[in-house]
Amino acid sequence: MRRFSAEYIYTGNEILKRGIVETDDFGKIIKLIDTGGKFEEQQSLEFFNGVIVPGFINAHCHLELSHMKGMIDNKSGRGLPGFIDEIISKRNFPENLQEQITKADKEMRLKGIVAVGDISNTDDSFTVKKKSDIFYQTFIESFTISDEKVDETFNLAKENYNKLKDLKLSGTIVPHAAYSVPDRLYRMISDFESEKTKIVSVHNQETPGEDELVKNKTGALADVLTDKGFLLDEFSYPGNSALEVNLKYLNKRDNILLIHNTFSKNEDVEYAENFSDNIYWVFCPLSNLYIENTLPDISMFFKKSVKTCIGTDSYASNTELSVLSELKVITENFPEIPFDKLIESATLNGAKALKIEERFGSIEIGKTPGINLISSFDFEKMTLKSESKVKVLI
Numbered sequence: 118m119r120r121f122s123a124e125y126i127y128t129g130n131e132i133l134k135r136g137i138v139e140t141d142d143f144g145k146i147i148k149l150i151d152t153g154g155k156f157e158e159q160q161s162l163e164f165f166n167g168v169i170v171p172g173f174i175n176a177h178c179h180l181e182l183s184h185m186k187g188m189i190d191n192k193s194g195r196g197l198p199g200f201i202d203e204i205i206s207k208r209n210f211p212e213n214l215q216e217q218i219t220k221a222d223k224e225m226r227l228k229g230i231v232a233v234g235d236i237s238n239t240d241d242s243f244t245v246k247k248k249s250d251i252f253y254q255t256f257i258e259s260f261t262i263s264d265e266k267v268d269e270t271f272n273l274a275k276e277n278y279n280k281l282k283d284l285k286l287s288g289t290i291v292p293h294a295a296y297s298v299p300d301r302l303y304r305m306i307s308d309f310e311s312e313k314t315k316i317v318s319v320h321n322q323e324t325p326g327e328d329e330l331v332k333n334k335t336g337a338l339a340d341v342l343t344d345k346g347f348l349l350d351e352f353s354y355p356g357n358s359a360l361e362v363n364l365k366y367l368n369k370r371d372n373i374l375l376i377h378n379t380f381s382k383n384e385d386v387e388y389a390e391n392f393s394d395n396i397y398w399v400f401c402p403l404s405n406l407y408i409e410n411t412l413p414d415i416s417m418f419f420k421k422s423v424k425t426c427i428g429t430d431s432y433a434s435n436t437e438l439s440v441l442s443e444l445k446v447i448t449e450n451f452p453e454i455p456f457d458k459l460i461e462s463a464t465l466n467g468a469k470a471l472k473i474e475e476r477f478g479s480i481e482i483g484k485t486p487g488i489n490l491i492s493s494f495d496f497e498k499m500t501l502k503s504e505s506k507v508k509v510l511i
């Protein structure tokens with residue numbers, strides 16, 4: 118058994134001043150004490166000068182791209198179209214890929230991440246996931262360049278899905294983005310095991326050209342895709358925005374994780390929230406700065422009290438895989454968002470999005486959420502500082 122206390126415990130849904138949390142030897146929470154701030158030194162209690170938070174949920178990553186650190190030029194000013202251009206031509210499969218994936222998995226755990234919503238276009242990351250201390254919800258991602266390729270593409274996705282199931286790992290087949298999935302493929306993905314309630318993720322409105330492309334099949338994104346062999350005439354794009362196209366195909370009873378939302382506007386948020394109660398808005402701010410050199414209007418989402426989550430994206434567009442670093446950049450740019458709401462996004466909301474809130478996401482009796490300490494915290498403003506650090510306690 119271990120007993121921890123700190124200046125504050127953010128449980129995921131409440132804040133306890135100098136509270137005490139007790140766990141068994143396996144990290145399961147067995148007791149949570151609200152001392153009302155009146156704390157006395159007790160035996161066998163580990164007290165920390167910082168704040169205790171639940172283990173982080175990284176709602177969006179591509180573990181299999183862990184070898185791509187620094188490979189994509191982020192100074193071109195070409196945004197996502199430039200990124201797609203480079204990733205298609207530069208993606209390789211080096212001999213030490215497994216080593217790099219293992220390293221990234223270990224790094225995430227050291228940074229306090231306990232569960233990840235992770236995109237897989239291949240099966241490269243599966244064996245690492247199987248052995249990992251981290252829980253992975255895998256999104257087997259599908260896209261293709263033309264209608265002719267749909268059957269082959271979907272069969273490959275199903276093959277990877279079966280490999281995942283053989284390893285007893287959790288996952289679903291998902292679309293990549295509104296612009297890269299032909300009509301027939303999107304229907305196959307939506308219809309696949311549709312008798313089950315699923316967890317679906319899709320990249321959404323990451324670049325301004327996305328909406329222009331689905332509306333008019335023109336713009337910088339359309340140009341790059343055409344250049345890469347996409348037969349855009351064969352894509353039907355039934356909607357006036359990328360978001361509308363996605364929601365046209367997706368099932369409202371599934372958990373829908375919308376990734377990035379860099380250019381989503383007020384009316385887009387309203388549209389999606391009217392469509393379903395199971396929308397999760399996932400933000401990967403460091404990746405957005407890397408690729409598009411801009412951030413979503415994250416404040417707008419928090420003001421609306423919609424369900425927000427945090428992702429790191431991959432080493433192709435980030436220099437580290439740390440949820441805390443993502444929270445810091447949000448704090449720097451949107452200081453009006455309260456710290457407890459950021460923690461809720463980085464923990465409980467992510468756990469709900471991945472349907473693992475029975476185990477993860479909050480410090481509550483019976484859960485094994487992982488426990489992190491954030492040190493160098495700004496107690497005056499009750500917020501993160503640029504030098505804030507995370508340490509895994511359990």
Ligand SMILES: [Zn+2]
Binds near residue numbers: 177178179236320376
């Ligand atoms: Zn992504």
